Amino acid sequence: MMVSSLRSRLWLTYAMLILGVLCIVGMFLVWFLLRDPTRLTGQRLQETAATIQERHELEKFSDQQLASAVRRADRISGFRILVLGADGLLLADSRARLVAPPPPFPQLPSGWQSMPTLQFRDERNQTWLYTMRPLANGRVLVVAAPANRLSLRQVIGQDYIPSLFLGGLAALLLALLLAFWVERWIVAPLRRITTAAQAISAGQHQLIPLEGPAEVQALAQAFNEMSARVHASHQSQRDFVANVSHELKTPLTSIQGFAQAILDGAAATPEALHQAATIIHTEAGRMYRLVLDLLELARLDSGIAEFKRAPVDLAALLNTVSDMFAVQAQKAQLRLRLDLEPLPAFTGDEDRLQQVFVNLLDNALKHTPPGGEVTIKAQASSRQIEIAVSDNGPGIPPDEIPRLFERFYQVDKSRNRGGGHGVGLGLAIAREIVLAHRGTISVANNPLAGCTFTVTLPLPQPDDSTVARKRPSRKL
Numbered sequence: 001m002m003v004s005s006l007r008s009r010l011w012l013t014y015a016m017l018i019l020g021v022l023c024i025v026g027m028f029l030v031w032f033l034l035r036d037p038t039r040l041t042g043q044r045l046q047e048t049a050a051t052i053q054e055r056h057e058l059e060k061f062s063d064q065q066l067a068s069a070v071r072r073a074d075r076i077s078g079f080r081i082l083v084l085g086a087d088g089l090l091l092a093d094s095r096a097r098l099v100a101p102p103p104p105f106p107q108l109p110s111g112w113q114s115m116p117t118l119q120f121r122d123e124r125n126q127t128w129l130y131t132m133r134p135l136a137n138g139r140v141l142v143v144a145a146p147a148n149r150l151s152l153r154q155v156i157g158q159d160y161i162p163s164l165f166l167g168g169l170a171a172l173l174l175a176l177l178l179a180f181w182v183e184r185w186i187v188a189p190l191r192r193i194t195t196a197a198q199a200i201s202a203g204q205h206q207l208i209p210l211e212g213p214a215e216v217q218a219l220a221q222a223f224n225e226m227s228a229r230v231h232a233s234h235q236s237q238r239d240f241v242a243n244v245s246h247e248l249k250t251p252l253t254s255i256q257g258f259a260q261a262i263l264d265g266a267a268a269t270p271e272a273l274h275q276a277a278t279i280i281h282t283e284a285g286r287m288y289r290l291v292l293d294l295l296e297l298a299r300l301d302s303g304i305a306e307f308k309r310a311p312v313d314l315a316a317l318l319n320t321v322s323d324m325f326a327v328q329a330q331k332a333q334l335r336l337r338l339d340l341e342p343l344p345a346f347t348g349d350e351d352r353l354q355q356v357f358v359n360l361l362d363n364a365l366k367h368t369p370p371g372g373e374v375t376i377k378a379q380a381s382s383r384q385i386e387i388a389v390s391d392n393g394p395g396i397p398p399d400e401i402p403r404l405f406e407r408f409y410q411v412d413k414s415r416n417r418g419g420g421h422g423v424g425l426g427l428a429i430a431r432e433i434v435l436a437h438r439g440t441i442s443v444a445n446n447p448l449a450g451c452t453f454t455v456t457l458p459l460p461q462p463d464d465s466t467v468a469r470k471r472p473s474r475k476l
Helices: 006-035 038-055 066-077 152-156 160-201 214-264 270-302 314-324 326-331 350-366 398-403 426-436 464-470
Strands: 080-084 090-093 118-121 127-134 140-146 310-312 335-340 346-348 373-380 384-391 440-445 451-458
Touching (some): 038 066, 038 127, 066 080, 214 270, 314 335, 314 373, 314 384, 326 335, 350 384, 426 440
Parallel strands (some): 335 373
Antiparallel strands (some): 080 140, 310 346, 373 384, 384 451
């Protein structure tokens, strides 16, 4: 239906609003005129008196001719016409035979060209409205009308009502133009958002310009961000499927090949059998660890992973992690340095947090050349604990940093899979563990060399209990 479009609804809304306002104004105007006709009648008396005064029609007649002249003016104007002499006596009255004579009129002040609308009562107690104008030869013109309430037909016949309807018609035309302008200002960007949303469903991602009012621009900005996230999610899913297929294909190929060699008798010697069994065992172990990591990520994503909530001494935990890699650092000819400030107790899962720092430290040691240094630095404020793992290796290409925590994503895509190399799930798992503790993890290149991974863990605040009840989080 046509009314379902925003353009037609805008026009219909404006039209109804204008018509409603005009109806209300018209009703109040009619009510005002019906209730207080003095203003309208007085205005018409003033206009009629000014017209007779300007035409000088009553000035050329003698006193005997005035009676017929004022009756003719009465028939034309519809008002009672009276002429006073210079002495204030009544010379002519257009309705002398029909109504009671008026009382004496006040004298017109010297130099005045008109009098405001006044009232008088005749001998029959009839109220009249009148105004006075000076004529030649000292005569005075009086235009009078009975002070009766106007009928609805008389009020509608006045100039106000047609003007009101003409104004309403002009307002309706203006509303139509305004509706078209608003449609181009608001609806056109919304249509582009709709088109872009339909394109996303077809697998095409496109950004839309920020146009229109602030609210529509905010919607477009949110849509662009959502489109970018959807595109990244689709790309991540494709990479995930490709990487899982690749990571499973390599060990399965090795297992299948060496198992076939055993079945075919190609590995007949004890040494060949031992080598084949060793490779099969190693590749099966890689597959097992990969499946465990995938299951761990799935549990973390869904929020069903179990976390043990207990006080954690982070300084002791970091010392333990450092001791675990002391031998590896020594063999790699690296310096492993701890820079720990006094840290407050933190409530969380100690084993999971240890898994995070083990992954970060292991990566730092693997990517630092001999003679380099890896530093673990921890400091605390009133609101959070910040733990940084830094190295002075080659660093990370800036365009790789945004995707570093994606699952299966590896900076060095050309290196040989296996041989102790990971499959790109460690940082993804570490990120999920940190998020489960309501913390953040980030990475940045150092100014001189290497990079720094920073884990920020929030400390409990006095109002945390209230916030926790209002905000769902992963199970701890």
